[in-house]
Amino acid sequence: MADKHDLDFTYTTIDTIFRQSMGESGDFSGAMYNGDFTLSLEEAQAKKHQYIVENLNITPGSRVLDMGCGWGPLVSYITHTAGATCVGLTLSDGQAKACQKNGLDVHIKNCLEVTPDDFGTFDAVASLGAFEHFCSIEDYRAGRQEEVYRKFFKTVSSLLPPGGRLFLQTMVFGKNMIDIDEIDIHAEKGSAAHVLALLTRQFPGSWLPYGSEMVVENAAPEFELVSRSSGRLDYIETITQWEKRYRKFDLKKYAFFLSLIPRYLTDENLRALLTTSPNKICFEQEIFEHYRMVFEKRDGM
Numbered sequence: 001m002a003d004k005h006d007l008d009f010t011y012t013t014i015d016t017i018f019r020q021s022m023g024e025s026g027d028f029s030g031a032m033y034n035g036d037f038t039l040s041l042e043e044a045q046a047k048k049h050q051y052i053v054e055n056l057n058i059t060p061g062s063r064v065l066d067m068g069c070g071w072g073p074l075v076s077y078i079t080h081t082a083g084a085t086c087v088g089l090t091l092s093d094g095q096a097k098a099c100q101k102n103g104l105d106v107h108i109k110n111c112l113e114v115t116p117d118d119f120g121t122f123d124a125v126a127s128l129g130a131f132e133h134f135c136s137i138e139d140y141r142a143g144r145q146e147e148v149y150r151k152f153f154k155t156v157s158s159l160l161p162p163g164g165r166l167f168l169q170t171m172v173f174g175k176n177m178i179d180i181d182e183i184d185i186h187a188e189k190g191s192a193a194h195v196l197a198l199l200t201r202q203f204p205g206s207w208l209p210y211g212s213e214m215v216v217e218n219a220a221p222e223f224e225l226v227s228r229s230s231g232r233l234d235y236i237e238t239i240t241q242w243e244k245r246y247r248k249f250d251l252k253k254y255a256f257f258l259s260l261i262p263r264y265l266t267d268e269n270l271r272a273l274l275t276t277s278p279n280k281i282c283f284e285q286e287i288f289e290h291y292r293m294v295f296e297k298r299d300g301m
Helices: 004-012 015-022 039-057 073-080 093-101 137-141 147-158 192-202 212-219 230-246 249-260 261-266 268-273 278-283
Strands: 063-067 086-090 104-110 124-128 165-175 225-230 287-295
Touching: 039 073, 039 165, 039 230, 063 073, 073 086, 086 093, 093 104, 137 147, 147 212, 147 225, 165 212, 192 278, 212 225, 212 287, 230 278, 230 287, 278 287
Parallel strands: 063 086, 063 124, 086 104, 124 165
Antiparallel strands: 165 287, 225 287
């Protein structure tokens, strides 16, 4: 799994930029347009949150865990709109501090190590964009990828009653993914080899599952798949809207950009982090896919 240092590099570094561009509880995961790109980014994110609440059977009084909660948009929606209780987990100091400042119940905790002794059990669990960080490149090369995923689903299962549901939103490698040994920062710009090299610097310690079937198969001992849908086109539109907001002038944000220049000149990883989104290119070229999946814990598990 990407360690705390890796995730702090990515998420704490961009904390100021992201929140000043997207708001205090900005959503750093793909929105839900379902083909209606006349929706605003806020409307599409709210549509996704409503979809999650409905598919997890969340009602007032439910207890929900958000594993990898980011800046707390889903925690906030479940708490303030759905009237339920929500606990969020993150490994980013910047995200945790921002959430806590806004009155959200968020803790720094490794999602693969949480037990019922930590926060109790829950009626439902959600995880949006965290699954991508659970397997590292080192895990993949050592043949541990599926073991990591099985551990995650077993961990979630321990937190839910039979029939309890998990919403999982994650990127996966798509049909045009290349061999790992072809990835090269010196490859032609815009090529699969180059954009994937940028991503390994943006998200050090992270490696994706090979298709949604890998996810479903490793969930199967604990969970039954209820539904699965692609959000690839939605994510492309989400990133497009993010880019517009990143570029929109804000004095504090641009002052922060300027403060990064000395580090930008010497830190290859930071330069990759601030590059035009290689994620978007990967979705456009179908190197990546994106799925929303709802699982239900099997009886007797």
